[in-house]
Amino acid sequence: MKIKAVILNCTLKKSPTVSNTHALIEKVVKEYKKLDVDSEIIRVVDYHIPFGVSSNEGSGDEWPKIFKKLKDADIVVIAAPIWFGVRSSVAQLVIERLDGSYAEGDKKTGQFPLYNKVAGCIITGNEDGAHDAAANTLFNLTHLGCVVPPNVDTYWVGPAGPGPSYIEADGKHHLYTNKTLRFLVHNTAYMAKLLKENPIPTNLKKLIEEAQKESHDPTVMEKEKCLHG
Amino acid sequence: MKIKAVILNCTLKKSPTVSNTHALIEKVVKEYKKLDVDSEIIRVVDYHIPFGVSSNEGSGDEWPKIFKKLKDADIVVIAAPIWFGVRSSVAQLVIERLDGSYAEGDKKTGQFPLYNKVAGCIITGNEDGAHDAAANTLFNLTHLGCVVPPNVDTYWVGPAGPGPSYIEADGKHHLYTNKTLRFLVHNTAYMAKLLKENPIPTNLKKLIEEAQKESHDPTVMEKEKCLHG
Amino acid sequence: MKIKAVILNCTLKKSPTVSNTHALIEKVVKEYKKLDVDSEIIRVVDYHIPFGVSSNEGSGDEWPKIFKKLKDADIVVIAAPIWFGVRSSVAQLVIERLDGSYAEGDKKTGQFPLYNKVAGCIITGNEDGAHDAAANTLFNLTHLGCVVPPNVDTYWVGPAGPGPSYIEADGKHHLYTNKTLRFLVHNTAYMAKLLKENPIPTNLKKLIEEAQKESHDPTVMEKEKCLHG
Amino acid sequence: MKIKAVILNCTLKKSPTVSNTHALIEKVVKEYKKLDVDSEIIRVVDYHIPFGVSSNEGSGDEWPKIFKKLKDADIVVIAAPIWFGVRSSVAQLVIERLDGSYAEGDKKTGQFPLYNKVAGCIITGNEDGAHDAAANTLFNLTHLGCVVPPNVDTYWVGPAGPGPSYIEADGKHHLYTNKTLRFLVHNTAYMAKLLKENPIPTNLKKLIEEAQKESHDPTVMEKEKCLHG
Numbered sequence: 001m002k003i004k005a006v007i008l009n010c011t012l013k014k015s016p017t018v019s020n021t022h023a024l025i026e027k028v029v030k031e032y033k034k035l036d037v038d039s040e041i042i043r044v045v046d047y048h049i050p051f052g053v054s055s056n057e058g059s060g061d062e063w064p065k066i067f068k069k070l071k072d073a074d075i076v077v078i079a080a081p082i083w084f085g086v087r088s089s090v091a092q093l094v095i096e097r098l099d100g101s102y103a104e105g106d107k108k109t110g111q112f113p114l115y116n117k118v119a120g121c122i123i124t125g126n127e128d129g130a131h132d133a134a135a136n137t138l139f140n141l142t143h144l145g146c147v148v149p150p151n152v153d154t155y156w157v158g159p160a161g162p163g164p165s166y167i168e169a170d171g172k173h174h175l176y177t178n179k180t181l182r183f184l185v186h187n188t189a190y191m192a193k194l195l196k197e198n199p200i201p202t203n204l205k206k207l208i209e210e211a212q213k214e215s216h217d218p219t220v221m222e223k224e225k226c227l228h229g
Numbered sequence: 230m231k232i233k234a235v236i237l238n239c240t241l242k243k244s245p246t247v248s249n250t251h252a253l254i255e256k257v258v259k260e261y262k263k264l265d266v267d268s269e270i271i272r273v274v275d276y277h278i279p280f281g282v283s284s285n286e287g288s289g290d291e292w293p294k295i296f297k298k299l300k301d302a303d304i305v306v307i308a309a310p311i312w313f314g315v316r317s318s319v320a321q322l323v324i325e326r327l328d329g330s331y332a333e334g335d336k337k338t339g340q341f342p343l344y345n346k347v348a349g350c351i352i353t354g355n356e357d358g359a360h361d362a363a364a365n366t367l368f369n370l371t372h373l374g375c376v377v378p379p380n381v382d383t384y385w386v387g388p389a390g391p392g393p394s395y396i397e398a399d400g401k402h403h404l405y406t407n408k409t410l411r412f413l414v415h416n417t418a419y420m421a422k423l424l425k426e427n428p429i430p431t432n433l434k435k436l437i438e439e440a441q442k443e444s445h446d447p448t449v450m451e452k453e454k455c456l457h458g
Numbered sequence: 459m460k461i462k463a464v465i466l467n468c469t470l471k472k473s474p475t476v477s478n479t480h481a482l483i484e485k486v487v488k489e490y491k492k493l494d495v496d497s498e499i500i501r502v503v504d505y506h507i508p509f510g511v512s513s514n515e516g517s518g519d520e521w522p523k524i525f526k527k528l529k530d531a532d533i534v535v536i537a538a539p540i541w542f543g544v545r546s547s548v549a550q551l552v553i554e555r556l557d558g559s560y561a562e563g564d565k566k567t568g569q570f571p572l573y574n575k576v577a578g579c580i581i582t583g584n585e586d587g588a589h590d591a592a593a594n595t596l597f598n599l600t601h602l603g604c605v606v607p608p609n610v611d612t613y614w615v616g617p618a619g620p621g622p623s624y625i626e627a628d629g630k631h632h633l634y635t636n637k638t639l640r641f642l643v644h645n646t647a648y649m650a651k652l653l654k655e656n657p658i659p660t661n662l663k664k665l666i667e668e669a670q671k672e673s674h675d676p677t678v679m680e681k682e683k684c685l686h687g
Numbered sequence: 688m689k690i691k692a693v694i695l696n697c698t699l700k701k702s703p704t705v706s707n708t709h710a711l712i713e714k715v716v717k718e719y720k721k722l723d724v725d726s727e728i729i730r731v732v733d734y735h736i737p738f739g740v741s742s743n744e745g746s747g748d749e750w751p752k753i754f755k756k757l758k759d760a761d762i763v764v765i766a767a768p769i770w771f772g773v774r775s776s777v778a779q780l781v782i783e784r785l786d787g788s789y790a791e792g793d794k795k796t797g798q799f800p801l802y803n804k805v806a807g808c809i810i811t812g813n814e815d816g817a818h819d820a821a822a823n824t825l826f827n828l829t830h831l832g833c834v835v836p837p838n839v840d841t842y843w844v845g846p847a848g849p850g851p852s853y854i855e856a857d858g859k860h861h862l863y864t865n866k867t868l869r870f871l872v873h874n875t876a877y878m879a880k881l882l883k884e885n886p887i888p889t890n891l892k893k894l895i896e897e898a899q900k901e902s903h904d905p906t907v908m909e910k911e912k913c914l915h916g
Binding site: 572573589592593594596597598600601602603604605606607608609610611628630631632633634636637640641644645648649652656658659660662665666668669670672673674675 | 801802818821822823825826827829830831832833834835836837838839840857859860861862863865866869870873874877878881885887888889891894895897898899901902903904
Binding site for chain 2: 115131134135136138139140142143144145146147148149150151152153170172173174175176178179182183186187190191194198200201202204207208210211212214215216217
């Protein structure tokens with residue numbers, strides 16, 4: 001069974017500027033190749049992606065192209081640098097644009113487009129913030145439908161305070177990062193295959209109807225709105 | 230196949246004080262019952278659990294009892310109130326004590342004791358902080374070996390600022406919470422069965438050896454230490 | 459003494475689209491007026507602000523205009539909506555662009571341009587995440603030089619899950635928000651005056667030199683780089 | 688004017704076990720001494736502090752002793768290790784217990800006991816999480832009444848992944864930490880003096896009354912409860 005990973009590089013720097021996050025992504029791609037998993041890297045900032053929370057913000061918006069690739073992927077990996085302890089604005093922009101995907105729930109089950117995909121996360125920074133950036137990003141992806149296997153965040157940061165980044169600091173020889181990127185690759189690949197053969201069957205629409213019966217919310221009638229998790 | 234969920238109530242209040250978190254847990258348990266999933270609720274603060282990061286902090290420590298139950302469970306749910314926007318100290322204590330589990334990796338694969346278990350999260354508060362508490366808690370559980378299916382956090386909070394809590398505010402009739410608790414129950418139950426039949430086979434030890442070959446870290450020799458993710 | 463507040467509205471929506479965050483900002487402005495504090499509201503997304511971490515990203519960059527206003531202000535307030543539990547991408551973009559300000563330390567003291575300014579925070583969302591968004595934003599502003607008085611975050615969010623936003627939900631009559639916005643206004647105004655008359659005299663450069671004497675870091679020589687906190 | 692700093696060491700380890708956090712605290716104390724600021728270090732875990740959110744949890748509770756010291760201090764510093772990317776359970780416990788202080792607002796102004804005190808933060812860990820731990824802790828202290836000057840968090844963490852801690856890793860020679868601990872000391876000391884001579888005069892009670900007039904909340908009548916920010 002062929003598995004496909006799409007990796008969104010959420011660096012702030014446009015091509016062809018050197019990206020530390022890209023350098024770490026390449027190591028992940030190399031490991032995916034060994035497992036015969038195809039990878040595609042998308043550097044988000046090279047595209048015209050307006051701020052917004054819909055899947056299509058109108059004329060010139062290139063998000064629909066990227067979103068289509070995510071929908072065709074089995075594994076969705078968000079790769080982001082940290083700035084001021086928080087994931088990059090480009091990563092946040094990507095998550096915001098995915099908000100639009102809630103509106104495209106499956107007619108029958110209500111499952112969102114990213115349901116049954118597997119999520120992973122790659123974080124780089126020169127000081128601190130990897131746990132917070134990874135935790136939020138993976139959590140957001142579970143809201144959108146993804147499954148998070150164990151140990152699917154790999155990161156590199158230097159010691160306390162600013163300093164050289166991944167490439168300059170020879171991060172490619174850092175054991176913890178080299179170890180965790182392999183865990184990420186192996187666990188996302190296995191889970192993607194497993195879910196492809198055994199997709200989660202949960203009927204969200206049916207469960208919402210059940211929930212409505214025991215709720216007093218004024219939103220009871222606004223079925224579609226309720227999907228916007 | 231019989232599935233077992235263990236739910237740790239990380240309220241600050243000892244029994245028999247009324248716990249809002251417990252009230253929400255009971256709704257989760259009721260839904261698990263419908264799917265023939267057994268649940269056990271443990272109110273952590275009723276036990277003597279010293280601060281620490283090992284699996285056994287010595288004489289009088291009751292954590293080993295709880296940890297054994299987690300190891301026997303298929304689904305691990307952490308239920309926590311929010312205080313000051315952050316998960317409760319009792320929830321943090323539980324996560325810290327689970328640090329000790331890294332030391333009990335499988336002899337052959339290095340997989341930690343919580344590998345192939347499924348995680349979920351129940352959060353209550355009267356104002357704000359559910360996303361942060363859930364994101365950190367589920368993320369920590371993936372580090373420890375758990376799989377996080379989509380939509381397995383259910384929470385209740387009131388509007389901005391302090392106010393009545395779940396029970397007093399009639400949270401049991403809140404649609405969003407009633408909907409998400411069902412998603413949690415169905416998705417954790419499905420995933421637990423799937424993983425029981427198809428456990429993740431990743432050999433962490435082998436991957437660490439591979440990683441060591443391309444790393445310069447002084448930690449290369451400290452194999453065991455490296456597992457302490 | 460005349461005090462000036464600049465409030466950056468970090469909504470994702472361009473003018474003239476209705477902004478819930480703007481509605482809450484207006485209440486803050488009204489209170490500032492009572493204390494004779496001038497306010498200027500800047501809707502960041504109406505300007506062309508490229509991603510980046512410098513104070514000037516070149517041709518067409520409108521950030522320098524905004525940055526100049528911040529430097530002329532006594533009070534800097536960041537107003538941001540929450541998306542997926544995290545401050546908006548526009549708010550993160552603003553913080554990232556402020557990274558460039560570290561490079562403009564005072565020749566003698568090394569103090570950054572925002573030193574001795576007072577920070578505040580306005581957060582809106584329809585569900586959850588205000589504490590995390592406010593904590594990160596105010597913290598980042600202290601790194602950049604601002605002072606944070608007590609109770610200078612005001613926020614509005616609805617109960618658990620998506621639902622109507624500030625305007626639709628009649629947030630303007632929500633007591634907690636109406637109370638905290640007054641705390642914000644009074645405490646930032648008082649502190650701004652106090653600091654204008656009694657600026658923090660700390661000589662960062664001298665302290666860095668002291669620190670270098672007891673440090674082994676390879677960065678000892680990279681004085682300028684070390685300022686990039 | 689004599690200034691007093693109380694530093695709460697929120698390590699998980701009881702005396703006399705070696706504490707990395709304590710080692711960093713000692714450097715802070717040394718710098719305070721140079722400025723003639725008295726410091727007192729309290730290792731919280733050496734006391735019997737039950738979980739709870741009141742200022743006195745009854746017989747045997749030693750929190751009131753510590754709380755009294757905080758009330759007598761001019762500078763309140765919370766020093767905490769990071770576990771799993773989050774501040775220690777002991778630090779969270781301290782913040783939770785401070786919740787009780789809201790109930791002791793000044794009869795006339797409603798100001799909480801920590802109003803006009805200055806906050807600082809010391810964070811240690813062996814991998815990552817300092818920004819999140821410091822941001823939450825300083826933010827919580829502003830809710831409780833403290834002022835946060837610029838650059839009053841000092842931290843030490845090693846590079847990505849677990850590894851040696853502050854003492855073993857020779858953190859005392861790390862430039863960034865040595866620099867930021869001086870910023871912390873100088874800025875908290877200056878601000879403490881400034882506030883002692885010029886306390887924030889804001890009358891919170893009066894502002895709450897004003898807010899009530901334009902609010903519809905059912906909590907309008909629950910004046911005291913409304914203080915519980």
